[in-house]
Amino acid sequence: MLHDPAQLDLMFQALADPARRQMVDRLSRGPASVSQLAEPLAMSLSAVVQHLNLLEASGLVRTQKVGRxxxxxxxxxxxxxxxxxxxxxxxxxxxxxxxxGDFLAES
Amino acid sequence: MLHDPAQLDLMFQALADPARRQMVDRLSRGPASVSQLAEPLAMSLSAVVQHLNLLEASGLVRTQKVGRxxxxxxxxxxxxxxxxxxxxxxxxxxxxxxxxGDFLAES
DNA sequence: GCAACACTGAAGCATTTGCTTAACTATTGC
DNA sequence: GCAATAGTTAAGCAAATGCTTCAGTGTTGC
Structure with missing residues (x-):
């Protein structure tokens, strides 16, 4: 499932954006809420949610909602x-x- | 040089496109000319050259011209x-x- | 010399991307 | 209950992307 070309496509496309890589970087240090992810980024919360949806669709990030x-x-x-x-x-x-190299060494 | 964010940006962006990944895949099996790279792709040679320029700018691919x-x-x-x-x-x-895990095992 | 070959570059165009704002829903704390 | 919080969704828009065609340039083989 993870190795099919379509999924690979989504993953590399997700990693192509600096903001999304920054989000992955943040998450590599531990789980975070959407607002926490947004905090260091110079863009609206809405934009962050859009990036997050892409990251989730790519399989790189999993999310679960508890309360709000x-x-x-x-x-x-x-x-x-x-x-x-x-x-x-x-x-x-x-x-x-x-x-x-081997071939050249032999000859 | 290779680890600066701008270069990383170009690399991941280059890898985001399926055609470019296919080109990298082909090149992983050995060097190729532009036409050879283009052959399996369903697009004009001109388009392939554009992809190739991106791959080169990203540092993923190096090229040298001999004759034509x-x-x-x-x-x-x-x-x-x-x-x-x-x-x-x-x-x-x-x-x-x-x-x-260690923490949970200890407690 | 000159035709075929291997690219190259520019212009144009449809689609996608990365935002924005604004209006909205669902929780929580008091 | 109701205001503040946390996120969601849709519409719209400018810029970037991935092509195309067409008109080149330089190289090679005969």
């Missing part, structure tokens, strides 16, 4: 999926370089 | 920088969970 406060937290599995995509490509490239 | 063909290859350092950003946030979150 919505508490947000990171879902590390989604972060791991994004990490994994990048890592695989980098390793693929580096393994290729290694093989090339 | 521009050969592209991945720069693994940029991939590593993006990977690193995600990894740090995930680890930060997971360490927090661990400490919480």
């Amino acid at each position: 406060v919505r508490t947000c937290q990171i879902d590390p599995r989604a972060l791991r999926a994004a990490e994994h995509w990048i890592n695989e490509r980098r390793l693929s490239w580096e393994r290729r370089l290694d093989r090339l | 063909v521009r050969t592209c290859q991945i720069d693994p350092r940029a991939l590593r920088a993006a990977e690193h950003w995600i990894n740090e946030r995930r680890l930060s979150w997971e360490r927090r969970l661990d400490r919480l």
